[in-house]
Amino acid sequence: MSLLDLLTSLLFDHTIRTVALGTATLGIVSGVLGSFAVLRKQSLLGDALSHAALPGVAIAYMLTGSKSPAVLMLGAGAAGVLAILLLINITRQTRLKEDSVLGIVLSVFFGFGLLLLTFLQRNPDARQAGLNTFLFGQAATLLTRDVITMAIFGGLALLFVVVFWKEFKLLSFDREFGASLGLPMPRIDMLLTTLLVVAVVIGLQAVGVVLMSAMLVAPGAAARQWTNHLGRMTLLSALFGALAGVAGALLSSLGTGLSTGPVIVLCISVIVLFSLVMAPNRGLLWNYLRQWRNRRRLRTEAVLENIYLMSSQHDDPSHPHAITALEAVSGAGNVRRSLEELQRRGLAVPYDGNKWALTAEGVRAAQTRLQPAQKDEK
Amino acid sequence: MDETKLAVQVADLTVAYQEKPVLWDVDLDVPQGVLMAIVGPNGAGKTTMLKAILGLLTPAAGHVSIFGKPYQQQRSLVGYVPQRGSVDWDFPTSVLDVVMMGNYGKLGWVRRPGAADRRAAQSALEKVGMADYADRQISQLSGGQQQRTFLARALMQDAQVYFMDEPFQGVDATTERAIVDLLKELRAQGKTVLAVHHDLQTVPEYFDWVMLLNVRRIASGPVKEVFTDENLRAAYGGRVGFLNKRQDP
Numbered sequence: 001m002s003l004l005d006l007l008t009s010l011l012f013d014h015t016i017r018t019v020a021l022g023t024a025t026l027g028i029v030s031g032v033l034g035s036f037a038v039l040r041k042q043s044l045l046g047d048a049l050s051h052a053a054l055p056g057v058a059i060a061y062m063l064t065g066s067k068s069p070a071v072l073m074l075g076a077g078a079a080g081v082l083a084i085l086l087l088i089n090i091t092r093q094t095r096l097k098e099d100s101v102l103g104i105v106l107s108v109f110f111g112f113g114l115l116l117l118t119f120l121q122r123n124p125d126a127r128q129a130g131l132n133t134f135l136f137g138q139a140a141t142l143l144t145r146d147v148i149t150m151a152i153f154g155g156l157a158l159l160f161v162v163v164f165w166k167e168f169k170l171l172s173f174d175r176e177f178g179a180s181l182g183l184p185m186p187r188i189d190m191l192l193t194t195l196l197v198v199a200v201v202i203g204l205q206a207v208g209v210v211l212m213s214a215m216l217v218a219p220g221a222a223a224r225q226w227t228n229h230l231g232r233m234t235l236l237s238a239l240f241g242a243l244a245g246v247a248g249a250l251l252s253s254l255g256t257g258l259s260t261g262p263v264i265v266l267c268i269s270v271i272v273l274f275s276l277v278m279a280p281n282r283g284l285l286w287n288y289l290r291q292w293r294n295r296r297r298l299r300t301e302a303v304l305e306n307i308y309l310m311s312s313q314h315d316d317p318s319h320p321h322a323i324t325a326l327e328a329v330s331g332a333g334n335v336r337r338s339l340e341e342l343q344r345r346g347l348a349v350p351y352d353g354n355k356w357a358l359t360a361e362g363v364r365a366a367q368t369r370l371q372p373a374q375k376d377e378k
Numbered sequence: 379m380d381e382t383k384l385a386v387q388v389a390d391l392t393v394a395y396q397e398k399p400v401l402w403d404v405d406l407d408v409p410q411g412v413l414m415a416i417v418g419p420n421g422a423g424k425t426t427m428l429k430a431i432l433g434l435l436t437p438a439a440g441h442v443s444i445f446g447k448p449y450q451q452q453r454s455l456v457g458y459v460p461q462r463g464s465v466d467w468d469f470p471t472s473v474l475d476v477v478m479m480g481n482y483g484k485l486g487w488v489r490r491p492g493a494a495d496r497r498a499a500q501s502a503l504e505k506v507g508m509a510d511y512a513d514r515q516i517s518q519l520s521g522g523q524q525q526r527t528f529l530a531r532a533l534m535q536d537a538q539v540y541f542m543d544e545p546f547q548g549v550d551a552t553t554e555r556a557i558v559d560l561l562k563e564l565r566a567q568g569k570t571v572l573a574v575h576h577d578l579q580t581v582p583e584y585f586d587w588v589m590l591l592n593v594r595r596i597a598s599g600p601v602k603e604v605f606t607d608e609n610l611r612a613a614y615g616g617r618v619g620f621l622n623k624r625q626d627p
Contacts, residue, residue, distance in 0.1 A: 177460055181482055
């Protein structure tokens with residue numbers, strides 16, 4: 001299938017369009033809320049909340065016998081909120097550190113959820129319930145009404161982010177200062193965390209509890225690389241999330257039998273990897289280039305100084321010297337390349353291939369570089 | 379001493395971390411218009427006292443009033459400069475944006491800072507010598523510039539009483555001068571400042587009142603009266619090398 005075919009199916013194939021719309025919605029919502037989680041260094045929180053949703057899904061099914069996504073999402077949401085309350089209270093009442101509490105809540109809820117799933121599967125009646133899909137997600141099962149439900153909840157969550165924008169920004173940057181202003185920071189925190197649960201719930205059907213945390217952390221982490229502005233970072237994060245969602249939906253619709261959830265997560269991982277390496281200023285590649293340029297500049301300047309010092313032992317300041325002599329003084333490093341760089345700048349000229357001397361301008365450049373140092377020595 | 383109003387009144391303030399008292403039965407009266415240094419050895423509870431006064435942690439006991447009324451009713455009169463190490467300076471935001479946070483309490487819900495807030499933030503930055511840095515990403519600031527950004531944010535609060543946690547900690551000479559000038563200007567406007575301070579040498583130069591703290595209040599009052607060898611020894615134990623060098627007036 002060519003790219004054009006893929007795009008055509010995105011526009012005209014009802015099933016693929018529905019799935020792509022659903023995964024794009026989930027990408028946008030988790031991208032926006034995940035940005036805050038990344039900035040607050042709460043990556044593990046999303047992980048805990050998504051794993052905590054599993055028993056909620058199972059219990060909602062056991063209570064109602066319905067596997068309608070709305071009912072199951074409600075169960076997942078309730079379990080998420082319960083997990084938050086437990087997190088807050090255990091952290092407050094005990095001396096355990098927050099990350100330990102997160103780990104405990106995550107594993108207890110997830111373990112309990114798995115137990116319930118195995119129990120339900122023994123029951124032949126419920127075998128078709130398909131609750132297993134909540135582990136790794138199954139975007140192909142998304143129906144139009146599911147996508148509408150996702151869009152409504154997601155839209156509401158985004159509306160809250162817009163309305164409480166400055167409060168969320170303050171919470172993420174300097175919570176104590178916010179408290180000193182008299183703002184109810186614990187309640188603002190609770191609200192933001194609840195919205196994170198909404199994002200998790202929206203993603204459960206398509207991506208599943210295990211991989212959902214990637215959708216919360218990855219778009220924000222990638223977006224942070226490209227901008228130093230919170231608003232732009234959040235928008236970019238939403239864009240990355242949506243992009244990964246749509247790309248994942250399309251790739252898994254190719255008939256390869258690949259689950260949508262993992263493919264979406266792989267797509268966002270590619271975006272993260274690209275951003276980590278390529279982003280200007282913060283990217284690894286640019287860091288490396290900067291370091292390399294600095295090192296070359298320092299090396300070139302050292303060679304310039306060395307030629308000058310060597311030739312100042314002669315009467316003629318532009319007395320040529322062999323490269324081998326310069327290498328002995330300048331130590332390791334590519335002396336020839338430094339000399340060629342100096343030649344480009346008009347500071348040095350070669351004589352008979354292997355000897356080099358400074359031009360008049362090169363002598364001046366070396367003198368101005370060495371002057372303060374020589375003054376200090378006196 | 380004249381009959382000035384009390385800007386800050388702290389009574390019986392006690393804070394305990396897991397049953398261990400870090401601040402014990404502290405009383406403190408601060409008249410309006412003074413610059414007060416809060417000094418004491420490490421672990422004396424200086425930052426804890428500031429946070430307890432500001433309601434950032436719950437004291438085991440105690441009462442705080444600002445200009446005669448309970449602190450909770452007077453929050454809008456109080457400005458706060460936290461330790462600059464308390465936040466992540468890699469946060470994606472600009473200097474001007476951080477300064478405008480000083481006004482978030484007064485803006486109320488939903489409303490966004492507007493052009494007037496922007497102008498106020500710009501003039502607060504001018505007062506700390508940071509006018510040219512408004513659009514700078516905060517991760518590019520030096521330690522001293524970070525400190526001045528926090529001070530500008532507190533100025534934005536337009537408060538009557540300022541609480542500052544180690545404003546002079548690890549700053550460059552330019553910043554130190556800027557802070558000293560700012561403190562004098564605040565005093566000239568009748569504002570009150572309480573600042574946690576580490577450098578005993580500069581206490582008489584920068585401040586006119588001082589509180590010596592070591593879990594309990596050792597002494598508080600005008601620098602000339604209470605900044606004595608005896609009180610310093612009581613606060614620091616025998617560990618003040620500075621005392622031996624100091625010339626008694």
